[in-house]
Amino acid sequence: MALAWSPLKSTVFAAVSHPATPLPATVSPTTSVLCNAVRHMSYKLKTNSAAKKRFVALPSGKFKHWRSGRRHLNTGMDRGSLNKAGIASYATARQSKHLRRLMPYA
Numbered sequence: 001m002a003l004a005w006s007p008l009k010s011t012v013f014a015a016v017s018h019p020a021t022p023l024p025a026t027v028s029p030t031t032s033v034l035c036n037a038v039r040h041m042s043y044k045l046k047t048n049s050a051a052k053k054r055f056v057a058l059p060s061g062k063f064k065h066w067r068s069g070r071r072h073l074n075t076g077m078d079r080g081s082l083n084k085a086g087i088a089s090y091a092t093a094r095q096s097k098h099l100r101r102l103m104p105y106a
Contacts (some may be wrong), residue, residue, distance in 0.1 A: 008039070045105070047102070047103050047104065051099055055103070055106075057103065057106035062091065062096065063096055063099050063106075065091060068085070070086055
């Protein structure tokens with residue numbers, strides 16, 4: 001048994017060494033196992049906060065959003081335009097392509 005240094009705990013622990021198996025060419029003897037694990041780890045992608053507040057992903061792959069113009073200053077508007085503003089709308093194909101990048105887990 002050989003003693004190896006742990007970078008996580010700054011202590012020495014016992015590790016089984018295999019002198020018969022050489023190290024691969026890409027791994028140097030000074031590179032720790034922890035560094036190799038971090039190097040090959042896949043990272044999480046962040047969802048854009050503005051997009052997730054404004055759009056809802058549907059099972060079909062489309063994105064639904066609500067139209068503007070119903071919050072305030074609509075006393076002078078006619079009923080037809082107010083009712084039309086209350087209907088949900090869907091993102092276009094080009095917007096959906098961009099939204100898939102902004103919301104990778106949707």
